[in-house]
Amino acid sequence: MNKYYRIMDANFNRAREGLRVVEEVARFILNDPGLTMEARELRHRLSLAQQFFPGGGVAFLHARDVAADVGAAAPPAGEEERDVIQLVLANFKRVQEAARVLEEYATLCDGEGPFKEIRYRAYRLERQVVERLRQLGPEDSVPPERPVPVPAGGYHCHRSRAVCRIDCSxxxxxxxxxxxxxxxxxxxxxxxxxxxxxxxxxxxxxxxxxxxxxxxxxxxxxxxxxxxxxxxxxxxxxxxxxxxxxxxxxxxxxxxxxxxxxxxxxxxxxxxxxxxxxxxxxxxxxxxxxxxxxxxxxxxxxxxxxxxxxxxxxxxxxxxxxxxxxxxxxxxxxxxxxxxxxxxxxxxxxxxxxxxxxxxxxxxxxxxxxxxxxxx
Missing domain, CATH: 3.20.20.70 (Aldolase class I)
Structure with a gap:
């Protein structure tokens, strides 16, 4: 159980950190109380979800072992120029991937949580935040979006692939x-x-x-x-x-x-x-x-x-x-x-x-x- 809790603890933290970045963008760049509260509520729901597992939030804290984490010393990804839209997209990706991991491992830990709901709410929030950012002008210090490459066949989506996402399974x-x-x-x-x-x-x-x-x-x-x-x-x-x-x-x-x-x-x-x-x-x-x-x-x-x-x-x-x-x-x-x-x-x-x-x-x-x- 402890090894699963280590995985879940890392992904709880990863998702909350990503949502915090998004929340600050919604709060201080967009000045949008609705989007700010949506990001904050998702972050709080993740924290509350820990209480539904055996041992509660304390059990996840006890399972944490940063010193033994073989991935902690991994080299950082190559640096590339990013604007606030790329920043938001990257952090939403962290949230969505972490929520998926939590959804899968919850079944191995005799617990459950709203992870699927959080994941799809994050998809929707991502679309809303990115569209709002794209409406800002140069005076708001948001660099223009880079052009989206046109795939073979000529399809050109004027929104990013993440923004267009829909799970139609x-x-x-x-x-x-x-x-x-x-x-x-x-x-x-x-x-x-x-x-x-x-x-x-x-x-x-x-x-x-x-x-x-x-x-x-x-x-x-x-x-x-x-x-x-x-x-x-x-x-x-x-x-x-x-x-x-x-x-x-x-x-x-x-x-x-x-x-x-x-x-x-x-x-x-x-x-x-x-x-x-x-x-x-x-x-x-x-x-x-x-x-x-x-x-x-x-x-x-x-x-x-x-x-x-x-x-x-x-x-x-x-x-x-x-x-x-x-x-x-x-x-x-x-x-x-x-x-x-x-x-x-x-x-x-x-x-x-x-x-x-x-x-x-x-x-x-x-x-x-x-x-x-x-x-x-």
């Missing part, structure tokens, strides 16, 4: 008519308990008022649980409930227009049904794409013919942004689409219609990870 879409009369929020809680990494509100028959009411509830839930929250089609609803982003169809608003309305910090996904559409979505600056329907599906009235796994394979070879396979995805065919190059799967009935929602989500996520998409 298990992307669950609401389907009230498939929920057997259960409230949407109740099913959403169960799906998140099972491991959903993204939740999308898609209810075509709901009024705007209903979407706002349910959207506020799901926003509160996903923010508490560290899950990305997306609204389907409706940019106005996404803004009203402060969702993390919006998912658009081919006939909806163009990406550029949606970006101007939502602002640079929000996530925009696009449904694509051909290689040409996928490449165009990437060119326009989408953060991720849906590819499908891969298999036959009946969750929508205007469903298109299946595009097959071959399209997933073609898109994966040409498109660098995250790709989510959708349409008829079930536990038995997850491995097939993942091996074709998908970064995650989007489902409706496979989770929403299940008798055991958490169990269904857990099985899907397990199969996604078994196919090699768990650590992204």
């Amino acid at each position: 298990l992307y669950v879409i609401t389907g009230d008519k498939f929920g057997h009369g259960r409230p949407i929020v109740e099913v959403a809680v169960a799906a998140i308990d099972g491991g959903a990494t993204v939740l999308q509100l898609r209810e075509k028959d709901f009024t705007s008022r209903q979407l706002v009411d349910v959207g506020h509830q799901l926003r509160h839930l996903t923010r508490q649980r560290g899950v990305t929250f997306i609204v389907n089609d409706r940019v106005d609803i996404a803004l009203a409930v402060d969702a993390d982003g919006v998912h658009l169809g081919q006939d909806d608003l163009p990406v550029g227009m949606a970006r101007r309305i939502l602002g640079p910090g929000k996530i925009i996904g696009i449904s694509t049904h051909s290689l040409e559409q996928a490449l165009e979505a990437q060119r326009q600056g989408a953060d991720y794409i849906g590819v499908g329907p891969v298999y036959e599906t009946h969750t929508k009235d205007d469903v298109l013919p299946p595009v097959g796994v071959d399209l997933v394979r073609q898109v994966s070879a040409r498109v660098s942004i995250p790709k989510v396979a959708i349409g008829g995805i079930k536990a038995h065919n997850v491995a097939e689409v993942m091996k074709a190059g998908a970064d995650g799967v989007a489902v409706v009935t496979a989770v929403w219609a299940a008798g055991d929602v958490s169990g269904a989500a857990r099985e899907l996520l397990s199969r996604v990870r078994e196919a090699g998409a768990g650590n992204r």
Whole structure:
């Protein structure tokens, strides 16, 4: 146990130190009380999490052995010119990596903690802090950002890779008519308990008022649980409930227009049904794409013919942004689409219609990870 506590102690310290750096940037450079309090709360949650392990925080202190740490004398990384944005990105990376280590080792130490939630809240906070820093002018002493290299294929994201990040391993879409009369929020809680990494509100028959009411509830839930929250089609609803982003169809608003309305910090996904559409979505600056329907599906009235796994394979070879396979995805065919190059799967009935929602989500996520998409 002591050797595991040594690992966890080092990563508790690493995460808190990174958050402290971010907190000072939010406090003294951005003068933003909201971002400052978010960083501070995450740091305090890490400290409180130690109390839920056998022996509490004192046990981690006793496990510390700096003199015997073979990594303490490692040579420092090569020095390079950095501005405040690179400083923030580097420290968020420390926080996210440390939270992942804590999440894994907690299971070996008879304890648990909010490490996954902290990790995904850190992803969101990273996007918010970096976007705020980029809005500052030269008079605020923030050096201009270096250009982002254009990868092969021509994709140029105007935000850093870390800022664009979304874990789409298990992307669950609401389907009230498939929920057997259960409230949407109740099913959403169960799906998140099972491991959903993204939740999308898609209810075509709901009024705007209903979407706002349910959207506020799901926003509160996903923010508490560290899950990305997306609204389907409706940019106005996404803004009203402060969702993390919006998912658009081919006939909806163009990406550029949606970006101007939502602002640079929000996530925009696009449904694509051909290689040409996928490449165009990437060119326009989408953060991720849906590819499908891969298999036959009946969750929508205007469903298109299946595009097959071959399209997933073609898109994966040409498109660098995250790709989510959708349409008829079930536990038995997850491995097939993942091996074709998908970064995650989007489902409706496979989770929403299940008798055991958490169990269904857990099985899907397990199969996604078994196919090699768990650590992204």
